[in-house]
Amino acid sequence: DTDGMYAVVPFERACAEAGIRPIHGVELTGSLEPPRESRAAGGASAGGPDIARVTLLARTREGYAELCHLVTRRRLDADFSLAAALDRLTDNVCALADDERVLARLRGRRNAFAALPTAVGREWTERRWRLRRAAARLGLRTAAAGDVYFLEPKEHFVHRVLTAIRTRTTIGTLPAGAAAPPSAFFRSPAEVARVFHDDPASLDAALEIADGCRFELDLHSRKLPRFARTGGEEPFAALRRLALRGLRARVPESEWPAAVETLDRELAVIDAKGLADYFLICWDIVRFARGRG
Numbered sequence: 001d002t003d004g005m006y007a008v009v010p011f012e013r014a015c016a017e018a019g020i021r022p023i024h025g026v027e028l029t030g031s032l033e034p035p036r037e038s039r040a041a042g043g044a045s046a047g048g049p050d051i052a053r054v055t056l057l058a059r060t061r062e063g064y065a066e067l068c069h070l071v072t073r074r075r076l077d078a079d080f081s082l083a084a085a086l087d088r089l090t091d092n093v094c095a096l097a098d099d100e101r102v103l104a105r106l107r108g109r110r111n112a113f114a115a116l117p118t119a120v121g122r123e124w125t126e127r128r129w130r131l132r133r134a135a136a137r138l139g140l141r142t143a144a145a146g147d148v149y150f151l152e153p154k155e156h157f158v159h160r161v162l163t164a165i166r167t168r169t170t171i172g173t174l175p176a177g178a179a180a181p182p183s184a185f186f187r188s189p190a191e192v193a194r195v196f197h198d199d200p201a202s203l204d205a206a207l208e209i210a211d212g213c214r215f216e217l218d219l220h221s222r223k224l225p226r227f228a229r230t231g232g233e234e235p236f237a238a239l240r241r242l243a244l245r246g247l248r249a250r251v252p253e254s255e256w257p258a259a260v261e262t263l264d265r266e267l268a269v270i271d272a273k274g275l276a277d278y279f280l281i282c283w284d285i286v287r288f289a290r291g292r293g
Contacts, residue, residue: 002027002053003074005067012217023213025057025094026067028074030082032101052082054106055096055115055145056089058215063092094209096145098127100134108139113209116202118146118192119183132199143205144196146187149180156182227280235276240267242283 001007005026015022032052058064066089074080086105089095089112096115097103106112114135116128135142150159163179164171187195196203227235243263251259270276 003029003071005071008217009219012219022216023057023210024064024067024215024217025055025213026071027053027055028070028082028085029053030074030080030085032083032105033081052099052102053097054082054086054099054102057094057096057209057213058092059094059111059213060092061215063090063094064215066090066093094213096143096209098131100131103131103134103138103140106138106140111212113141113143113145113205115145116142116196116199117183118144118187118195119181120191120195121183124183128199141205142199142202143209144192144199144202145206145209146192147180147184148186149184151186153182153185155185156180159184224275224278225281227277227284235280236267236271239270239276239279239283240264242280243267 003026005024008024011024012022029051031050033050056067056070058067070085073085082102083105086095086102089106089109091111093111095106095109095112097106097112098115098117103112103114114131116131117124132142134140150156160171160174160179164174167175167178169175169178193203227238229235229238233241244260247259247263248256270279
């Protein structure tokens with residue numbers, strides 16, 4: 001997903017059903033200006049002329065957490081800077097880009113690659129040549145990694161229809177660059193091998209990237225997150241304190257004893273199931289959302 005990780009769970013399940021090891025990542029977009037300059041200029045909206053993109057892949061569990069934090073910042077920080085995010089990337093994340101401005105920010109990084117398109121034609125051959133030159137100049141390796149938006153060439157029309165729906169336009173009035181080109185279909189290994197017959201190193205790099213991304217979600221066991229404590233207060237005690245405060249604001253004094261008895265009975269069930277942290281997190285999400293209007 002672009003600037004989101006909404007499909008992670010269904011993707012993981014689909015890969016498990018098909019017997020394929022998943023690689024989790026995100027296409028992150030943003031301004032390449034430093035945060036202060038971006039803020040002074042009023043910020044950049046997604047799709048603006050100075051917006052760049054980079055594909056980030058999780059190599060480890062820590063890398064997956066890093067991507068989640070980046071996506072959250074991208075969504076919530078008005079002055080989010082892709083340049084600053086790239087500067088802080090760790091080796092737990094693999095970065096691929098076909099934008100020379102982004103590649104310049106990734107100069108010399110071990111897990112950063114220039115993504116070479118896999119499409120056929122003079123335009124794409126020239127683009128691969130330019131990216132190879134840029135990568136050599138910046139101390140980066142190249143990898144075969146073309147954009148894929150649909151399975152077969154005949155599905156390009158469906159892609160355009162879906163893009164028109166997403167952008168609330170028509171097929172005839174699609175914004176420039178909103179839809180992928182007809183070449184963005186899934187190519188077979190033989191087709192990609194023919195395109196890179198003179199550049200086996202880029203094919204090897206693509207396999208190396210795939211082999212190095214080893215994080216998979218555990219969807220079979222329950223692992224609830226822990227609520228961040230303040231002042232050493234235990235989660236259940238904090239939950240009961242908040243519940244009593246809410247009860248006091250809603251229940252008249254004459255009904256207080258019966259209401260507290262009911263509350264404690266329900267809280268006992270939550271405590272027995274080990275769900276105090278979960279309820280506190282839900283409370284915190286609601287509080288945060290209300291605070292942002």
